[in-house]
Amino acid sequence: MVAPGSVTSRLGSVFPFLLVLVDLQYEGAECGVNADVEKHLELGKKLLAAGQLADALSQFHAAVDGDPDNYIAYYRRATVFLAMGKSKAALPDLTKVIELKMDFTAARLQRGHLLLKQGKLDEAEDDFKKVLKSNPSENEEKEAQLQLVKSDEMQRLRSQALDAFESSDYTAAITFLDKILEVCVWDAELRELRAECFIKEGEPRKAISDLKAASKLKNDNTEAFYKISTLYYQLGDHELSLSEVRECLKLDQDHKRCFAHYKQVKKLNKLIESAEELIRDGRYTDATSKYESVMKTEPSVPEYTIRSKERICHCFSKDEKPVEAIRVCSEVLQMEPDNVNALKDRAEAYLIEEMYDEAIQDYETAQEHNENDQQIREGLEKAQRLLKQSQKRDYYKILGVKRNAKKQEIIKAYRKLALQWHPDNFQNEEEKKKAEKKFIDIAAAKEVLSDPGTVCAEAAESVVGDLLGLLLCWLRGGVRWGRGASCSGPPAGAGDRFLALRFRKSSFRPHQTQGPCVPSAVGRPADTEAGAGFDSSLPAQATRAVGAPALTPTIGKYNSEGEVLGSFHLPRSMMNSSSQTCRSLTGKLGFQTGMYP
Structure with a gap:
């Protein structure tokens, strides 16, 4: 065109x-x-x-x-x-x-061109025929004959377009009208007809484009402005709808349909503007109420329901109401799976709920549709980081007990939380899903903390046979370490890596180490000096358990704080894991270590 x-x-x-x-x-x-x-x-x-x-x-x-x-x-x-x-x-x-001057063929030829562009085909043909009868120049004659042929073709296409429209074949009508409007570019009636076809075919924005052209080509075209306004309204663009209906009323302030539509759009526009101002002020509860009013004011246009729920989802997310946010955002995404705003807001709600896998999935989906959004990139990085941290589970934190809690305290905390988070207590699917995850974590925490052997096995498995697994199993005194460990420097002349730690005697209990608690690793024994209250037979028990020499510690005396200093010599060939491995264990068990070359 x-x-x-x-x-x-x-x-x-x-x-x-x-x-x-x-x-x-x-x-x-x-x-x-x-x-x-x-x-x-x-x-x-x-x-x-x-x-x-x-x-x-x-x-x-x-x-x-x-x-x-x-x-x-x-x-x-x-x-x-x-x-x-x-x-x-x-x-x-x-x-x-x-x-x-009747014989001024140049003027008549030019007027024929304009009439043809305006779609006034009969008048244009009349001018071209008169040019041919008025003794034209050779060029004028050729031009007039060419335009007559073109006008005849437009007449035929117009007839076909009208027939197709009458038979509801809107696709065919559009095809014919496209060809006509390449020539009759200023024909307002044909543009309005094509706009009607676009509306029937579900392409409102193309219809708006034709109607805007028609509103300029035809004087006082209130009907075009009214249709443009209603189309924008159906698309959810209340601001442009209000602007166009005002143009209609400028031409005719008593236009009944434009005035009735104006009142409806103005009311809706006022509600939405008020809601957005409340969001900017951080008054999310009030903003939610306003958007609920929007849905009640215009229930027949789905676009306003979707947009209102999208903003309510945003309000819940910002107001740190994750359960409500997840529910409403999910409703939006059922209708618009690629809604980036709803994906971002639901991802933020998932983060609050510590549902990191779900948050990552939403951020990745949003990023597929908007690669350059910095907020999405930062949110995805945060979710991945939190997921990694969450995989280092702190069982004491899950049950809400201290690290020196006794077994009875652990069982009591477990029973209370198990009753609270049992999935049968929840009806909502999202809440039930969250409860199932919490219930599993609570059960796992109880299982581990009430069975020292289970903790030992899990620690050894977590380092996949690393010598630090042997270290943690060998220093088994239940799972309730005291202040944790602090590092000291290597002894004089130490050629191999040196690992030092401190622990309280009150929480150090000898434990028969067996099974997966002692990896089958071979190291050179170091000298052992038994400190007060230390079971010096423990290294030998560990050695018998694996049927091979095991690493043994050097145990010092209790210091002024009631702690024992223990140190281990580890051969370089067996300590290829970096200090990062030690930090990883620290994060999982709340146990600090230090390695020195």
Whole structure:
């Protein structure tokens, strides 16, 4: 389809030169021109040739006023109007030229062109036929014949388009209208007809484009403005809808449909603006209430329900109400699976609920649709980081007990939390899913903390046979370490890696180490000096358990804080895990270690 702007642009570049040729052809014509009119015509011609259209137009206005019967003055003014894209103003001047000089074929040919572009096919054909009967030049004859053929083709296509529309074949009608509007670019009625086809085919934005063109091509086109406003309203664009219906009322303030629509749009617009202001102020509960009012005000347009729920989802997320946010965001995503805003807000709610896998999935889906969103990138990185941290489970934190809690305290805390988070207590699917996850974590924490052997096995397995697994199993005193460990420097002359730690005697209990608690690793024993209260038979028990030499510690005396310093010599060949491995164990068991070269 050829846009009107591009056509007028081409006309503007061609017409000044056509005018100069016409002037040369008719320079000696008898027009009854006085000296002042002649002066205006000459000056206007020069300005037109220089592209100074506004100044040229002023000169031709003066020439027409000076001699209302001067067809050259009208023709030149029409040429300027066309160059400025004002075909409506040019058409009366061309008609006046033909009235004053019936055999002026150039003016009649040009008027035929304009009538054809406006879709006035019968009038255009009449002009082209009269050109052929008025002794035209060879070029004019060829042009008139060519335009007659084109006009006949447009007549045929128009008839086919109307037939297709009447039979509800809107796709075919659009195809025919596309071809017609490539030629009849200023035909308002055909654009309105195609807009109606687009509406029937569910393409409202294309319809809006045609209706906007029609509103400019036809004077006082209130119907076009009304349709544009209602289409924007159906699309959920209340601001543009309000703007367009106001244009309708400017043309006719008593227009009943425009006025009724205006009141509805204005009411809805006021509610939405108020809700958005509340969100900016951080008053999320009030904003939620406003958007609920929006849905009640316009329940028949699904777009407003979706947009309102999207913003309510955002409010719940920002107000740290994750359960409500997840529920409403999920409703939005059922209707619009690719809604980036709902995906981001639900992901934030999942983070609050510590549902990191779900948050990562939402952020990744959102990123597929908006790769450059910094908020999505940062949220995804945060979710991945929190997921990694969450995998280092702190069982004491899960049950809410201290690290020196006794078995009875652990069982009591477990029973209380198990009753609270049992999945049967929840009906909502999202809440039930959350409860199941919590219940599993609570059960796992109880299982581990009430069975020292289970903790030992899990620690050894977590390092996949690393010597630190042997270390943790060997220093087994239940799972309730005291203040944890602090590092000291290596002993003099230590050639291998050196691991040092401290622990309280009150929480250190010898434990028969067996099974997976002692990895089958071979190391060189170090000298052992038994400290007060230390079971020196423990290294030998560990050695018997694996049937091979085991690493043994050097145990010092209790210090002033009631702690025992233990140190281990580990061969370099067996300690290829970095200090990062030690930090990993620290995060899982709340146990600090240090390694030195």
